[in-house]
Amino acid sequence: MTSRSGRCWPQSGPWHARQSRLEPATRPNAANRKRGPRPVKPRPKKLRRAGARRAYAGAVRQFSCRVVVGYCDGRLDLEDDDADLSLGDGALVLAYWDEQGAVVFAGAEAEPGRFELTARSRPRRCTLLREDARTFTGSWAQGEECGTLRVVIPDEGDGATEAR
Numbered sequence: 001m002t003s004r005s006g007r008c009w010p011q012s013g014p015w016h017a018r019q020s021r022l023e024p025a026t027r028p029n030a031a032n033r034k035r036g037p038r039p040v041k042p043r044p045k046k047l048r049r050a051g052a053r054r055a056y057a058g059a060v061r062q063f064s065c066r067v068v069v070g071y072c073d074g075r076l077d078l079e080d081d082d083a084d085l086s087l088g089d090g091a092l093v094l095a096y097w098d099e100q101g102a103v104v105f106a107g108a109e110a111e112p113g114r115f116e117l118t119a120r121s122r123p124r125r126c127t128l129l130r131e132d133a134r135t136f137t138g139s140w141a142q143g144e145e146c147g148t149l150r151v152v153i154p155d156e157g158d159g160a161t162e163a164r
Helices: 014-021 050-055
Strands: 060-071 078-088 091-098 101-111 114-119 125-132 135-142 145-152 161-163
Touching: 060 091, 091 114, 114 135, 125 145
Parallel strands: none
Antiparallel strands: 060 078, 060 145, 060 161, 078 091, 091 101, 101 114, 114 125, 125 135, 135 145
16 A cells, blocks of 8 residues: 555554654654653652751741851951841851851751851851850851851840741
């Protein structure tokens, strides 16, 4: 049996056999003719660290605070009066500005009153110790640079908010 074009009809071969089984909506384009259609797999969900998960487990308290950054190499201390501090169940997030831009530290409570933090925007690590209910002190290191860090939360009437 021949078609109008003079070829044998139905045409034989693996591509034509595969093509006839496919619905028109799922026919592979030219790049996928050899492999055929592939199933679409959902993207895997990103796993969060246990410390990050604990930050949102309970009530999160957010504070406007004052940060004083000291440098070991003798530079003048840097002060930021418009910093933000978020305290959750066993987690802490601190955001402030220094001469290089924004610094956001996040981490979990390693032991009661001691927080191990890592900066999100640069390779800087920090350890903060809670002195009292309104003061944290500690040290930070970034490569060869190092220094101290002091966070002071103002009195209750000065901007403490609670979020869920």
